Amino acid sequence: MNPHSSQHNQGASSATHAHPKVVCIMGPTASGKTALAIELAKQIDGEVISVDSALIYKDMDIGTAKPDADEMQGIEHHLIDILTPDLPYSVADFYKDAVECIEKIHNKGKTPILAGGTMMYFNALHHGISDIPGSNYEVRQNVQQMIENEGLEQVHSKLAQVDPQSAARIHPNDPQRITRAMEVYLSTGKSLTSWQNQKRPSLPYQFINVALMTENRAYLHQRIALRFQQMVEKGLISEVKHILKTYKVNPDLPSMRSVGYRQVIQHLAGEFDESLMIERGIIATRQLAKRQITWLRGWENTQILDIESTNNLELLLQKICVTE
Template identity: 55%
Template sequence: MKKPSVVCLMGPTASGKTGLAVELVQNHNYSIISVDSALVYRGMDIGTAKPDAEMLKMAPHRLIDIIDPLESYSAADFLIDVQQEIESIFAQGKTPLLVGGTMMYFNALKKGLAVMPQASQEIRFKIEKNAEENGWKAVHAELAKVDPVSASRIHPNDPQRLQRALEVYLVSGKTMTEFWSQQSAQSLPFHMLDIAVMPSERSVLHERIKERFDVMMRQGFLEEVTTLHDRGDLHVDLPSIRCVGYRQLWQHLDGQDSLVDAIDKGVIATRQLAKRQITWLRGWENLEVFDSLSKDLAGKALKYIESRII
């Protein structure tokens, strides 16, 4: 018996994934599931480029606005939730369309999760102290000595993943790469059809990111972060506040940067995120990539999907 298909639409931030997904579902039998680690948070709408009410009415998205910014949401949580949503969509006689740029979630769905050692506060403190004294580039260099594969895919300006990768080694004596290589592959009850969308010119993506950040500021992004900041129970080290844009504006509100500098840093962080996403996609097996600048993008994507969907 053939497995039913799930369509996975990936791409870097600001590449046009959401617009394409909305076009696909409006006249076809698809239902969208968000694969975005930022869209899960309630009250974080502008800075995450969350679809507005009008767009959600045209094309409802599952797995958005499901937790408070004070809560955490892991890849393991996503695996549980997404498989329930996929089953629900199949039961409606529709095809799930998974859309987003959180590549770790897509990877977890495709390959399963590695069982990593638990966090150590003592080790984390040592790593953070090293970073404070010598900078995160020094931490990156230390990681490169013991786990060059992880170091090659983690940017020196990505402290969260740098810290975790080095922590895994210092706690267990095994690298994160070793843990991932030993992960147990899932036997999924469906077939994943993987496609991606991105501009053929990197400069176009960079400009889109800058323009979108400017639009978000005009829409009230600073006021949104101020509301979160004024709650009193949130802080800059939470996964929600570490989201690109939010962290930089939060630091501005803490008096660390001028607004102009915070915006510049937010744009740079978003471009770095896009670069990491593209790196993931370049290593993705059996991926069909569409140029988001091409004419009739939706038509081309639909033709490809319909020719291969089971």
């Protein structure tokens, strides 16, 4: 999905100071977004909205680095612990929930601070979202049966015939996204691409965007490795065991595809030992960070803050003041 769009450019140029502010703190995993959001909220009477596809899930605390009550420091947080791990949550779900939270916070006379690293969620708020129909269980089951009978490669080829743009964008070894694209086509008669091209109008907000980044990739990798090690020490494996015992989850659910959880599930299934699980978890987290950084480099109207800097709060407050 391309962050550059004519809609976004129009929205940016037509943004007026009459539009209520929404602060967006973006960045790769382990860059300190939540901590900065909490410090900012204390300064500007704000509330934090999580933009994280894993923090929405209950009982997924250690592997998501979910802030606890002490870390929140009395600041109201939204879109954390709203679902159990056995339930899916879409970009459309986030869009609806986030807009409701933004309106609620503005109505209190406070400032919403969106903080997280799920770039598809930020993209939906900034550029609009299409009214793609929700999942159709029966059709989805049929597509999954088709994959089982004919093979993933064959179903990807079929997708290329009815929706070449989606097929070009989706990796032939990505069963989740292939299934979704085929499901949309078979249940609506329209390709996923055509649905995605029908965008809702831009939201009437003045987005103030900052991204926590670093040119020192080794420093970020060090933070990622340390944090993953700490997660394991705090009981990540026990947390995953509890989830597997408590909920009807499987490795294909969005919650269990989260970095860290996927590797622990594979470890518990006997695919590899704990040391290799840690190594793979760290590598997967690095890859996630790389994707997030690539996306952010193409983001317009965004001030870059160095994650190693000690005055990011002051810089962010200056940026907000400039837009008064």
